[in-house]
Structure formats: C-alpha cells, structure tokens
Amino acid sequence: MSKQSKRREALVYHAKPTPGKIQVVPTKKYATQRDLSLAYSPGVAEPCLEIAKDKKNVYKYTAKGNLVAVISNGTAVLGLGNIGPEASKPVMEGKGLLFKIFADIDVFDIEVDTENIEEFVQTVKMIAPTFGGINLEDIKAPEAFEIERRLKEELDIPVMHDDQHGTAIISSAALLNALEIAGKPIETVSIVVSGAGSAAMACVNLYVALGAHPDHIILFDSKGVLHKDRDDLLDSQLKYATTKVYADLAEAMVNADVFLGLSVGNLVSPEMLKTMAENPIVFAMANPDPEIEYDLAIKTRDDIIMATGRSDHPNQVNNVLGFPFIFRGALDVRATKINEEMKMAAVVALAKLAKEPVPEQVNIAYGETRLTFGKDYIIPKPFDPRLIAEVPPAVAKAAMDSGVATEPIEDWEKYKDELLERLGSDNKIVRLLLNRAKLNPKRVVFAEADQLDVLKAAQIVFDEGIAIPILLGRRDRILELMEEIEFEGDIQIIDPKSDEEEARKNRYAKVYWGQRKRKGVTLYSAEKIMRERNYFAAMMVNVGDADALISGYSRSYPIVVKPMLELIGLAPGSTRIATTNVMMTRRGPMFLSDTSININPSAHDLTRIAQMTAKVVKMFGMEPVMAMTSYSNFGSSKNQTAVKVREAVEYLHKRHPDLIVDGELQTDFALNKEMLQDTFPFSKLAGHKVNTLIFPNLESANITYKLLKELNKAESIGPIMMGMKKPVHILQLGASVDEMVNMTAIAVIDAQQKEKQEVRRHTVLPN
Numbered sequence: 001m002s003k004q005s006k007r008r009e010a011l012v013y014h015a016k017p018t019p020g021k022i023q024v025v026p027t028k029k030y031a032t033q034r035d036l037s038l039a040y041s042p043g044v045a046e047p048c049l050e051i052a053k054d055k056k057n058v059y060k061y062t063a064k065g066n067l068v069a070v071i072s073n074g075t076a077v078l079g080l081g082n083i084g085p086e087a088s089k090p091v092m093e094g095k096g097l098l099f100k101i102f103a104d105i106d107v108f109d110i111e112v113d114t115e116n117i118e119e120f121v122q123t124v125k126m127i128a129p130t131f132g133g134i135n136l137e138d139i140k141a142p143e144a145f146e147i148e149r150r151l152k153e154e155l156d157i158p159v160m161h162d163d164q165h166g167t168a169i170i171s172s173a174a175l176l177n178a179l180e181i182a183g184k185p186i187e188t189v190s191i192v193v194s195g196a197g198s199a200a201m202a203c204v205n206l207y208v209a210l211g212a213h214p215d216h217i218i219l220f221d222s223k224g225v226l227h228k229d230r231d232d233l234l235d236s237q238l239k240y241a242t243t244k245v246y247a248d249l250a251e252a253m254v255n256a257d258v259f260l261g262l263s264v265g266n267l268v269s270p271e272m273l274k275t276m277a278e279n280p281i282v283f284a285m286a287n288p289d290p291e292i293e294y295d296l297a298i299k300t301r302d303d304i305i306m307a308t309g310r311s312d313h314p315n316q317v318n319n320v321l322g323f324p325f326i327f328r329g330a331l332d333v334r335a336t337k338i339n340e341e342m343k344m345a346a347v348v349a350l351a352k353l354a355k356e357p358v359p360e361q362v363n364i365a366y367g368e369t370r371l372t373f374g375k376d377y378i379i380p381k382p383f384d385p386r387l388i389a390e391v392p393p394a395v396a397k398a399a400m401d402s403g404v405a406t407e408p409i410e411d412w413e414k415y416k417d418e419l420l421e422r423l424g425s426d427n428k429i430v431r432l433l434l435n436r437a438k439l440n441p442k443r444v445v446f447a448e449a450d451q452l453d454v455l456k457a458a459q460i461v462f463d464e465g466i467a468i469p470i471l472l473g474r475r476d477r478i479l480e481l482m483e484e485i486e487f488e489g490d491i492q493i494i495d496p497k498s499d500e501e502e503a504r505k506n507r508y509a510k511v512y513w514g515q516r517k518r519k520g521v522t523l524y525s526a527e528k529i530m531r532e533r534n535y536f537a538a539m540m541v542n543v544g545d546a547d548a549l550i551s552g553y554s555r556s557y558p559i560v561v562k563p564m565l566e567l568i569g570l571a572p573g574s575t576r577i578a579t580t581n582v583m584m585t586r587r588g589p590m591f592l593s594d595t596s597i598n599i600n601p602s603a604h605d606l607t608r609i610a611q612m613t614a615k616v617v618k619m620f621g622m623e624p625v626m627a628m629t630s631y632s633n634f635g636s637s638k639n640q641t642a643v644k645v646r647e648a649v650e651y652l653h654k655r656h657p658d659l660i661v662d663g664e665l666q667t668d669f670a671l672n673k674e675m676l677q678d679t680f681p682f683s684k685l686a687g688h689k690v691n692t693l694i695f696p697n698l699e700s701a702n703i704t705y706k707l708l709k710e711l712n713k714a715e716s717i718g719p720i721m722m723g724m725k726k727p728v729h730i731l732q733l734g735a736s737v738d739e740m741v742n743m744t745a746i747a748v749i750d751a752q753q754k755e756k757q758e759v760r761r762h763t764v765l766p767n
Contacts (some may be wrong), residue, residue, distance in 0.1 A: 265289025330394025628663025
C-alpha cells in the first residue's frame with residue numbers, strides 16, 4: 001500500500017455506536033503527534049484531494065453519510081408556539097439525541113433566526129453540503145409547506161418535515177391495524193379531523209394514499225368546518241373542503257367511524273363519543289391534554305379503539321417510531337429524497353411489526369404482563385429493539401424500487417445484522433439459535449411452570465415454534481397463570497404430586513430404584529422422591545417421555561443438579577461435566593468455562609472442559625479460538641495453579657493440534673490482539689480474535705461472567721451444561737424470561753444433536 005493510500009485509509013471516519021453518547025469516532029489512533037498529523041495537517045490533504053476529484057468521495061472520507069441536520073426557526077415549538085430560535089435549541093438537541101439513541105445517526109442542531117421563507121431556504125441550501133439529510137422541525141404553517149417543498153426540489157439529499165410526516169406515518173400504521181380490529185375497510189369509513197395544520201394535512205393525505213375516500217373526510221379548524229365557500233383556505237386544504245354544512249364538530253361526529261384530533265385538549269365530550277359508529281376509532285393526539293381524556297373515553301365506550309400522544313396510555317402515537325428509522329434507511333442507500341413510497345413502506349412495516357410476538361424485554365420495559373395485538377396494542381412501543389431491523393430495510397428497499405437510491409443494498413441479511421450492531425443489539429447468534437431450534441422443535445419439560453416468568457418463557461417458545469413445552473407444577477396454579485397471560489394451546493400439564501399421575505410415578509420409581517437399589521435406595525423411597533419435580537422431570541427425559549429439561553429458576557444450582565447427575569449421568573465417553581456461559585459483549589460473543597460445576601479442576605479436567613466448550617462454540621456456528629487463562633504468561637510462574645494450565649495446553653497441542661488454543665495467558669493479553677501479537681508472536685493465538693476463555697477454577701470463571709453481566713450489562717446465555725447423557729440445562733437462580741427462552745433453544749438443539757448421534761450409533765454400515 002502506498003503512503004498516500006495509507007493516509008487516505010487512516011482518514012476514513014464512521015460513526016460507532018456508543019450507548020448514551022453522541023460522537024464520531026475515527027477508525028485509527030489519535031493519541032500521538034504522528035496520529036494527529038495523519039488526522040489533520042499534513043495528512044488530511046489526501047482525502048481533500050480525492051473529494052475535489054469527485055464530490056461523491058465525501059461520503060467515503062467523511063462523516064457526511066451518517067450526519068443529519070435538525071433545523072428549526074422556533075416558530076412552532078411543541079405546545080409553546082413561536083418562542084424563537086434560541087429557546088427552541090433544547091428541543092432540537094433532544095431531537096438529536098433521539099436520532100442517536102434509536103438509529104445511531106449523528107446530528108447537528110441548527111437554529112435559524114429568520115421567519116422569511118426565502119432566507120430560510122437559502123440558509124439551508126448553503127450548509128447542505130455538510131449533511132447526509134435534513135430534518136425540518138417546529139416550523140409554523142403555512143411556511144413549513146413551502147420550505148419543505150422548495151428544499152425537496154432543490155437539494156439532492158433526503159429532506160423531511162417530521163412534524164407533518166412523522167405523525168402521519170405513525171398514525172397511518174395505527175389506523176390500518178385499528179381498522180383491521182374493527183372489521184372496517186378503509187375505503188368506506190368516514191373520518192372526522194379536528195385540526196387542519198401541517199400534521200393534520202399530512203395525515204389525511206397519507207390516509208387517502210392508503211385508500212380512504214377524500215369525500216369521506218371532514219376537517220375542522222379553529223374557525224369551523226373546511227367548507228368550499230371559505231376564502232381563507234390553502235390549496236392543500238381546499239381539496240378536502242366539503243359542500244356540506246355542519247353546525248359544529250359534534251354534528252359531524254354522528255355515525256363517524258374515525259376521529260383524528262390534532263388540535264386542543266378536552267374538545268370532545270362523552271355525548272359526542274356516544275354518537276359515533278360501532279367500534280369507533282379515536283386518535284386524540286393533542287398534547288399534553290388530548291381532545292378527550294383516555295380514561296373518560298374508555299369508560300364511555302367499551303368498544304372504542306383509542307390512541308393518544310401520551311406515553312402513560314396504550315397506543316402512543318410517537319414520532320420516534322418513524323423519523324430515526326426512516327432517515328436510517330434513506331442514508332444507508334444514499335437516497336436523494338424521502339418520497340411517498342418510502343413513507344408508505346414505513347407505515348406497512350410498523351403495522352406489520354405490531355402483529356408479531358412482542359419480546360419479553362419490551363413487556364418488562366413497559367410494565368406489561370404480555371403485550372399482544374389488539375385494541376390496546378395497535379402500534380409498536382418505541383423501545384422495541386426490532387424496529388431498527390424492520391423499518392430501515394423497508395424504507396431502503398422502497399427507495400431502491402422507486403429509483404431514488406444511489407447506493408443500493410445487495411445483502412439484506414448482512415444489512416440487518418449491521419443495523420443491530422449499530423445499537424449494540426447484535427443478536428445474530430441468538431437469532432441463529434432460535435431459527436435452528438424451530439427447524440425441529442423438541443418436547444421440553446419446564447419443571448417450574450407454576451412460576452409466572454417460567455410460564456411466560458414456555459408461552460414464547462410455544463408461540464414461536466421453538467419447542468413443545470411440557471408444564472410441571474400445580475395444575476390449578478398453572479391454569480390460573482395461563483389465563484392471566486392468555487396462554488392458549490394444546491399444552492401438556494403434569495402435577496407430579498397429584499393422584500392422576502400415580503401410575504406414571506410408580507413406573508418412574510421402579511426405573512429409579514433399579515438404577516439406585518445398590519446405593520441405599522428402597523422402592524418406597526424411590527416412590528416418595530418421584531413426587532419431587534426435578535426427579536420427576538429428569539426421569540421424563542431419562543425414559544423418553546420428554547426430549548429435554550429446563551429447571552433452576554427458583555432453586556439453587558446444587559439442589560437442582562443432584563437429581564440430574566443421579567438419573568441422567570454422563571454422556572458416552574465423557575469423564576466430567578462442566579458448564580459454559582455465552583456473553584454477548586461489545587467485541588462479540590465470548591464463551592466462558594467452567595462457570596458452575598468444577599471448583600478446582602485438574603490439568604486433565606481443563607483439557608476436557610476445553611474440548612467440550614469447543615464443541616459448543618461450533619454449535620453456535622463459530623470457530624473456537626481459546627485462551628487458557630491464568631495470572632501467568634507462558635511459564636512466568638512455577639506455581640501449581642499456573643502449571644496445571646500449562647500442562648493442559650501441552651496436552652491439547654499434542655492430542656488436538658487442530659484446535660486454536662494456547663496459554664497459560666493473562667486475560668488482557670488474550671483479549672488484546674495487538675498486544676498479544678507484539679509480545680508473544682509465537683503463540684497459536686497470534687493473529688486470531690479470541691472468543692473463548694477457559695478459567696483455572698470455578699471462582700474466577702463465575703466471578704468474571706457475573707461481573708460482565710452486571711458492569712457491562714452483557715446478555716448471557718447459560719450456563720450451558722456439557723457432558724451430560726441427555727439434554728438437561730439448569731438455569732441460574734432468578735433467570736430472566738429471555739434467558740430462559742434462549743436456554744430452551746439450546747436444549748432443543750442439544751436434543752437434535754443427541755438424536756443424530758443416536759441414529760449414527762445404531763446405523764449399521766453395509767459391507
């Protein structure tokens with residue numbers, strides 16, 4: 001590579017997601033004088049020259065492609081009115097933060113001190129070369145219409161006035177779903193709108209694009225109904241003006257199917273609501289006080305489907321569901337504009353997402369037992385992590401299909417992965433596991449199904465086709481909880497203590513007694529112990545009445561592991577069991593072993609733990625790169641705790657030369673690729689990115705994984721049991737619903753693999 005190429009490569013900037021921070025991070029070092037000479041003078045001349053040759057290179061060598069301007073003149077700020085550019089700045093800064101948090105887009109907020117349309121347009125045009133997109137904000141009508149129209153025509157980057165189109169997009173998605181629930185086609189419904197400003201007009205335009213009939217829409221402003229005889233209407237309003245005469249809003253609402261409020265609070269009375277058609281749809285979006293209070297509305301009509309602009313009620317029409325993801329999709333294909341096709345794609349994507357099963361983390365975030373598509377859930381919640389992977393691709397594809405994308409996307413799965421990575425939401429590994437489990441779901445016993453969170457996990461794996469749950473526990477309690485969370489389906493429920501299961505318990509007891517009769521177990525004690533859920537569950541797996549088992553949510557690890565060891569035992573060829581935890585860190589998935597079983601493993605034990613962990617890493621579709629960790633580096637200590645790690649590595653190098661494993665090694669060297677390469681270039685790990693750490697004892701492994709989990713909020717999958725004859729997996733005490741779902745997928749895949757192994761073992765090859 002030439003010096004010029006190296007300098008250019010050093011100057012490629014991009015935005016890296018850092019939760020809670022807004023920054024543009026260089027890809028190269030900037031700590032030394034030499035680094036700075038590349039970042040600025042004289043090295044900066046190289047990218048400048050490249051951009052001078054071709055302006056498109058500005059996207060290659062600068063942050064333009066991920067930078068949006070939030071621009072306002074402060075003439076229509078929230079409910080505060082015309083407060084001027086300086087007073088609007090806190091709102092614009094807040095808007096910038098939302099762009100970053102939800103879509104990893106960098107923002108400059110710019111407040112322009114003019115109310116003159118021409119001056120505003122020219123100002124934006126002159127600074128536009130800095131930005132990849134323009135978000136217009138809090139500009140009063142009718143000036144906002146003309147400003148947006150002019151900028152969309154005269155600039156070659158995406159421009160959107162969010163106050164208009166954001167509200168229109170989100171409310172349109174809500175309307176589609178509300179109409180589906182109400183059983184009404186959009187082509188026939190009558191819509192009454194209170195408000196005729198920029199947001200209201202954008203809403204009705206989009207509703208018409210979705211199929212609503214213009215003649216079925218009646219609009220009101222502060223002066224009354226928009227009638228064709230009025231001489232104060234804008235062209236955009238005139239096309240919806242009616243020839244009918246309405247004395248007031250109350251008269252227009254009689255038999256109306258939909259009410260859209262973008263005006264002032266407490267405008268609609270219960271009496272007006274009662275005159276609306278069956279299953280009325282009411283979007284009362286005035287803030288902070290809606291046109292009719294939510295509690296009053298649902299008390300007045302039990303068939304109402306209602307949305308507001310408030311977060312303390314169901315169905316919040318929140319623009320943050322739209323603008324970050326619309327700009328994300330537009331920027332990623334370098335669109336020249338945001339057109340109607342892109343807005344419509346966002347509407348459809350949002351409406352569709354609301355019908356999908358809701359992740360448990362969203363239920364937790366909003367204090368819900370279980371959100372499901374229906375009257376109280378017609379649009380996704382703002383903190384739904386799936387938004388980033390669903391809406392931008394839909395917008396980007398629409399940009400490509402409509403001919404405004406200049407950098408089309410070719411690999412959509414890769415693009416979705418990149419979107420998730422932007423927000424530290426890289427769940428690719430988890431998604432692969434879940435999809436793999438769905439290919440061949442297995443029967444999984446949930447030994448503590450009378451616990452609410454365990455039952456919620458069972459519901460998710462059932463609804464999503466990950467596993468076939470078998471529920472163990474008190475039948476009456478399970479049925480009560482199932483009704484509470486609306487868990488429906490043909491589910492097997494077993495109460496080990498009930499008389500109904502007497503025959504099964506006796507059968508299991510005889511098997512258990514047969515296994516343990518020479519170890520002090522009598523038939524009577526075997527029958528008694530089969531009333532204990534973990535022994536009963538383990539025996540279900542042991543005799544083939546179930547394929548896998550999940551337990552440990554409400555009991556300590558040692559108590560739960562005992563029956564598993566007694567009844568299930570070790571897999572053929574295994575001399576030891578162990579566990580590994582997968583930590584979803586910023587550097588990618590990290591496997592940590594042994595986190596739960598072996599207190600002070602010997603050198604031989606460590607080799608077995610490493611081998612078993614390598615198999616698990618491969619199960620996740622990754623190549624294991626393993627560091628055998630210690631406080632010592634390659635023989636620097638003669639203490640036995642370091643020596644045993646060294647001996648384990650020597651054995652692995654000799655017997656398993658194909659494994660990428662080395663040590664003993666301190667953790668910082670293991671995780672710092674450059675430091676390892678510079679200091680220990682002879683290591684088998686040199687040039688590789690370590691993804692697995694094998695610890696010398698239980699306390700170091702357990703402490704490390706829990707430290708990562710709490711300090712860095714790293715998601716954990718595990719502990720994954722290794723070396724067992726059957727697929728049994730024991731949760732950490734108080735595991736979350738998501739952790740249980742992930743562990744169930746692991747159990748299913750474990751069962752799939754053991755099934756294949758059994759088939760291979762019993763397959764007789766022809767001579």
